[in-house]
Structure formats: structure tokens, C-alpha cells
Amino acid sequence: MTNETIIQIKDVNFRYERENVLEHIDLNVPKGAFLGLVGPNGSGKSTLLKIILGLIKPQHGEVLLFGQPQARFKDWNRIGYVSQKANSFNSGFPASVFEVVASGLTGKLGLFHFIGKEQQREIKEAIASVGMSHFSKKNIGELSGGQQQRVFIARAIVSKPDVLILDEPTVGVDEENVKSFYHMLENLNKERGITLILVTHDIGTITNKVTHIACLNKKLHFHGDVEDFEQLNTDDLSSIYQHDVHLISHDHEHVYIEEGGTTR
Numbered sequence: 001m002t003n004e005t006i007i008q009i010k011d012v013n014f015r016y017e018r019e020n021v022l023e024h025i026d027l028n029v030p031k032g033a034f035l036g037l038v039g040p041n042g043s044g045k046s047t048l049l050k051i052i053l054g055l056i057k058p059q060h061g062e063v064l065l066f067g068q069p070q071a072r073f074k075d076w077n078r079i080g081y082v083s084q085k086a087n088s089f090n091s092g093f094p095a096s097v098f099e100v101v102a103s104g105l106t107g108k109l110g111l112f113h114f115i116g117k118e119q120q121r122e123i124k125e126a127i128a129s130v131g132m133s134h135f136s137k138k139n140i141g142e143l144s145g146g147q148q149q150r151v152f153i154a155r156a157i158v159s160k161p162d163v164l165i166l167d168e169p170t171v172g173v174d175e176e177n178v179k180s181f182y183h184m185l186e187n188l189n190k191e192r193g194i195t196l197i198l199v200t201h202d203i204g205t206i207t208n209k210v211t212h213i214a215c216l217n218k219k220l221h222f223h224g225d226v227e228d229f230e231q232l233n234t235d236d237l238s239s240i241y242q243h244d245v246h247l248i249s250h251d252h253e254h255v256y257i258e259e260g261g262t263t264r
Helices: 045-052 097-109 117-129 145-157 175-191 234-241
Strands: 005-016 019-030 034-038 060-065 079-082 163-167 195-199 212-217 219-225 245-250 253-258
Touching (some): 005 045, 034 045, 045 195, 097 145
Parallel strands (some): 163 195
Antiparallel strands (some): 005 060, 212 219
């Protein structure tokens, strides 16, 4: 990880009609970071992602991407995005894993560009990096939710972006495969050098994978490395989440549990 900042959010405010969603957000993402963005439902996490991606504009403040004001930034291939697949994907879509990943090159090559040997190599490399090589010829509709999400990550990284943004990618992934899924993301960060921004509720699972954590609830209540985050006590967390949160520890992993027994 370097000191180079690739995403800089400066004093960003956003509201829907009269409701404030984000208030005075200052957030820097250094190159090579693996940032976990956490917070309760309705805290503004997805809104912040939309602002970074240029889908909506803040009422106040600015966003710099790779040192450029967002309004002048043109090289969007440098930023990959994976949404919550489970709620929107048509499992009957007639395409193989290879074809789905190949579609990630459309923005770079154009709609009707021939896929040559070099592009085929890049597609196979992206599929391998998410552990799906054995499924390359399978129809994507035949795969499990977790496998499909891996394929969508391969599609997002085949064009070799500098940063990958993921909005709760484990929605629809069974519990057994969540840990291996996050391990795969950790490898993409460390071995391919991709900067990752991950929106998640799985705080306990990610604390030994991410390098930084940002805790958002309209305001940015915490932004720092994992070691500092783990020093927060239950009162600090309850204040952020605006309800009682209990902290327990198992095998050096931290799990936050709401009062009433709901795991966060």
C-alpha cells in the first residue's frame, strides 16, 4: 500500500428531499487499501457508493478520483463495481461463465470488437483469480448464488481496474461459503493489488481481512485501521449504531451482536 490517495471525499452532504442521509463526510482511500464500510441499515452506505460512482451528485462537497475532480474524470474503466446480485439477476440468462466475464471487456474494446488470444488469456486469468476455472463453460444460471457472485467479480476485474467497489456482495451467499468468499477478496487485494471498498454487515468476518474500516451512520463516526477499530468498546459501537450492541470474541475474530440476538 502506498501513500497515494485514489479516492478523496471532501465535506460531502447529501439529502433526499428533507432527510439528511450524509453529513460532512471526509474520507480518503489510499491505493492498495481494503476498506470495509460498515454501519446500520439506512446509514447512507449505498448512497455514498452512488456518489463515488457518479450516479448521484452531493448537494455540498466534492469527490476527487485519482486526483481529478469527479466532473472531469473520464477513465471509468479504472473503477469496477459489483452490486447486490441476488436481488436483480435473471438466473435464466443464457450465457456461459466465460461469456459473462468477457462482457466485462465491452467498455474497453467496444460492443462488436473481436476477442483475440490476448483477451481470451485475460478472461481466463480473471476467472481463475476467483476460483471458477472449472466452471468456465457452465451456464451461469446453473451456479449457486456464491458462485455467480464470483463470476460477476471476475467480470468486474477482467478490464483490470485499479479499484473495485462491492455493495454487500455476500447477499444470497450461503454461510458456509462466506469466509472463503472474503478470503478470495483478500487475495485480489494482496496478489493483484486491487484497491477494494466493501460495504458489508459481516463485521466479525472481515476484521482479519480488511486493512481499514469506516463506520458510517449519516456521519463518519470512525475511519482508521483495524487495530484502532478493535479498541472501540460497546458504548462506542452502540452510539454509532443507535441501539445496544454487544461484542464477543471467538478465535481472534470479533462479532458484533445486537441486543435480541441478531448478528451484525
